[in-house]
Structures are given as structure tokens and as C-alpha cells.
Amino acid sequence: MKLVASMPNTIEGKVVANQIMRSATLVGANYRAACRARSSAEFVAKISVVLE
Numbered sequence: 001m002k003l004v005a006s007m008p009n010t011i012e013g014k015v016v017a018n019q020i021m022r023s024a025t026l027v028g029a030n031y032r033a034a035c036r037a038r039s040s041a042e043f044v045a046k047i048s049v050v051l052e
Contacts, residue, residue, distance in 0.1 A: 003020060007020075031047075033046055034047040034049075034050055
């Protein structure tokens with residue numbers, strides 16, 4: 001979040017900052033989904049998305 005806050009306040013800076021923020025928070029959301037898996041196979045499938 002500190003990195004995003006330090007980005008320049010230009011159109012390009014905002015686009016890059018948005019992509020960084022989305023990708024950083026998506027890892028946590030995917031991990032949480034993997035932890036709620038109903039089976040081992042589902043966990044492995046979902047955790048592989050996190051690793052990508």
C-alpha cells in the first residue's frame with residue numbers, strides 16, 4: 001500500500017497503482033477461498049491459483 005501511495009498522481013500512475021493493489025489483494029482472497037475448500041482436491045486446485 002505504501003508503494004501505491006508513492007505512485008505519481010498521473011493517469012499512468014493511477015493505472016499501474018490500481019493493478020498493483022488489485023493483484024496484491026487478490027492473493028489473499030484466493031488463499032481464503034482455498035482454505036474454505038470442501039475437499040483436498042479442491043484445496044490443491046485453488047491453492048495452485050494462488051501460486052500463479
